[in-house]
Amino acid sequence: MLKDKLKTALASLNLAQVSDGDYARTGYHLEVAAGPGQMPAVAQAMLDQGCFLESLTAVDLRESFTLVYHFANFAELCRTVVHASLTKETKEAKGAQAPTISRVYPGADWYEREVYDLFGIKFAGHPNLKRLLLPEDADFHPLLKDFGAEPGND
Numbered sequence: 001m002l003k004d005k006l007k008t009a010l011a012s013l014n015l016a017q018v019s020d021g022d023y024a025r026t027g028y029h030l031e032v033a034a035g036p037g038q039m040p041a042v043a044q045a046m047l048d049q050g051c052f053l054e055s056l057t058a059v060d061l062r063e064s065f066t067l068v069y070h071f072a073n074f075a076e077l078c079r080t081v082v083h084a085s086l087t088k089e090t091k092e093a094k095g096a097q098a099p100t101i102s103r104v105y106p107g108a109d110w111y112e113r114e115v116y117d118l119f120g121i122k123f124a125g126h127p128n129l130k131r132l133l134l135p136e137d138a139d140f141h142p143l144l145k146d147f148g149a150e151p152g153n154d
Contacts, residue, residue: 036098
């Protein structure tokens with residue numbers, strides 16, 4: 001069973017969490033929590049087990065960000081979610097950074113550019129980290145919780 005192979009492959013990475021998910025409730029067979037610096041190794045382990053990167057996004061939790069990676073497999077139904085928490089160093093997220101996984105999954109290039117564009121999170125080592133949707137000279141990130149908020153009403 002792929003879920004067991006993934007758990008074995010991820011066990012050596014000393015991750016914060018690798019646990020069974022409730023697929024009927026959440027849509028995930030495996031739930032993983034990792035540090036942002038561990039993501040290239042997690043991505044490589046997922047690729048080695050034949051998984052593809054389904055999506056990558058972020059969540060602004062006001063005090064921090066969570067990067068959310070979704071992996072799946074064509075041969076066997078096994079969906080995995082990986083959460084990686086990032087601290088916010090400034091209100092504008094200028095200090096939030098994670099390493100790129102685009103060397104492991106070239107398709108992550110687009111997702112990482114989208115997350116950078118909409119949240120301001122940078123991906124160290126990304127080959128072409130520039131805005132994807134907004135103008136190059138945009139000085140805002142529209143998916144931040146405080147974007148457009150009235151003072152004291154965020």
